[in-house]
Amino acid sequence: MSRPDAPAPLVLVQALVNTWFGRLAGGGDEGLQTPADLARWCREHGAPVADEAVTATELALALTVREGLRAALARHNDAEQPVDDAALQRLEQVAPELAVHVSFTDGEPELRPRDESPVRRMLASMLAATVPASRDRTWQRLKVCREPRCRAAFYDGSRNGSGVWCSMSACGAAAKQRAFVERRRARNAARRASA
Template identity: 40%
Template sequence: MTETSRSALLLRDFVNTLDVECDADELATPAKLAEWLTSHGLLPPGSPVPDEQTLTTATDLRDGLREAMHAHHAPATDDLPPELETALARLPLRVTLTGPRPTLVPVGTGTPAALARLAAAVMEASADGSWPRLKVCLERTCRWAFLDTSKNRSRNWCSMRVCGNRTKTRAYRQRSKLSQQP
């Protein structure tokens, strides 16, 4: 697996810290945010717990990335979700020209720098072509992020067996109900 593939998987995992179906949030508190960032190698162990404003930036980043991934189901647009624009503007990043290609690197330390590493992962995923393959499930009760590895990039659900089946069954029942009306 390449480093950029890891970036796409990291972004997927970050978006999936909110389970929409169960309403379970792995980033519910500043301490949980620090724990998640540390467990994913983005924040050194023993770093100070972030403040509430940094937690808000993290959840805005997550929600904005989810909306951006949802947009990957449709033709490209230039509009970013407002919460993503706001979150990205708060993150300390700079361009570095060391290495084989220009990259974004975090400025400083702590939780803001860890969140900036997530923003840099967007650029890495874009550079390797995996960014447009990051999508969220179209089942409205799910919205789980996944990497679309289908050949024609047409996958709509995190699981055809669960979410695809729910959506198709709902549509079938609606059509049946309409056809039975006088």
Template identity: 40%
Template sequence: MSGATTPAPGRLDTVRRFVNTLDIDSATDALTTPGELEDWLRSASLLAGATSVGPDDLARAVVVREALRSALTANHGGDPIPAGALAVLNDAAARARLTATLTARDGWRPRPAAGGVDGALGGLLALVGDAMADGTWARLKICVNDTCQWAFYDESRARSGKWCSMQVCGNRAKQRAWRDRKAESTT
């Protein structure tokens, strides 16, 4: 994905940016070392204090990232979260000791009791829980262009957005459909 996309509201955008640390279109990954993961989590205010981030943490974070991508893909049709992704996210929630916590204004919300990277990933999952509760989660989606798969926030009134950007991936899809129709009509 090369163009700009609409940010998700509030802290849900942190989830969108986390999923987009892997740019499939340009084959660049912002999370390839434990240090990069630590920097990212700190800049997103998910990790504080002294902690050591190791290769296992990085591996788990990447698995969680791809499970989130899979869960967001299901948001197109209101489909259930695929079983594999569900297992990964529930495992991460257990490691983070995600706990129902009474908040001052928003009722009971999941909050991580664990520290370190497990707690930071739990903080991301807590943002998912908050977004599910306030209805914004269903609009966070993955671009249906397989070579893109960029996370974007669907602001369309009908919640029918398919592409990260109409100008980029939407047009690519239209041109492909047009070429396919043309090929069919000439055979």
């Protein structure tokens, strides 16, 4: 079963979080290593940003926002995973730099980014989008995979919203396999102890 993408504009949050996740490469795979990587990512997601327009500070800011969002999304999964409080705190510290204002020009009041820099605008509108998404309960369905080596963001479109893995066939199956091996090991240990 493959999972649907999050609805727009939340899909952007999902895409940002998934510029890093662990499953594909053993130690994790960082998609945003340089400011030019971030510029390319912005272009791929609809914001025309030149490579040289992104600063190292903005890259660091984007990574802080990404990991803070990952920590926030982990809360939508299960309480077994400790929430990364330090990452949430770092997001809390930088969020005031990402200014938004209330705009009424499109009828409904809307939070709009205020910054000049396209990267900051993009990050600000991503954070602003989580507020209405939380009200319509789509935010709560955007989750981080329970598998510690994966931690990819996925959208839980299941009827009862009980999904915990990004993919049953990959992370779900790996977790079940580990649980099976664990149970067998415990059984064998018990057998040896009683022999």
